[in-house]
Amino acid sequence: MEIDLTQLSKTMAYALRHHPAQFGLTLDDEGWVAVEALASALRQQRPKWRHVQVADIEAVLSLPGKQRYELRSGRIRAYYGHSIHQRMLREAATPPESLFHGTTPVAYQQICQSGLLPMGRQYVHLSEDRETALQVARRRTSQPIILRVSALAAHQRGIPFYLGNESVWLADSISPDFLSKA
Helix, strand or coil: CCCCHHHHHHHHHHHHHHCCHHHCCCCCCCCCEEHHHHHHHHHHHCHHHCCCCHHHHHHHCCCCCCCCEEEECCEEEECCCCCCCCCCCCCECCCCCCEEEEECHHHHHHHHHHCECCCCCCCEEEECCHHHHHHHHHCCCCCCEEEEECHHHHHHCCCCEEECCCCEEEECCECHHHEEEC
16 A cells, blocks of 8 residues: 655654644653654554554655654654644754744744744744745745844854754744844
8 A cells, every 4th residue: 555655744743743642652851752653653543544664654754855853773753843842852052153044024023022932832943044944934924034043153152052953953042132134
């Protein structure tokens, strides 16, 4: 039976980022769960996935585009985007000099006053390049505003940064002092 890997990826995101308990999954402090437990949960919770195997989950990781999952030693986790209350622990890393964030004109007004806040997620999401930030912002508005984050300066002033995946960085929040229009 042919598995739609894109749809499987979306269901995995729902389970790993937003509703692990609904699938009977318990994530550890860093967001990991046994990949076999995920496959079993998918088979039990969704008739559409009753034939899903670990190999199908592994195939999702090779899809082109953004890398959303990490697989290591028989365990899997979503890189970022969690909305669950359990805080995912991350190891702090030194960011590049600048990172970027795409936003809407309405949100920009609030950002100028309060800075970048997670807004329902666990972390603020930042892109390594302007183009990716622009693509993200265009999902929400036809008039995107791209912010340059003085990431290295913020890091040197005590703001922790975390590597989400190879092109996405995470931060708890970013003060307006480190933001400018790109």
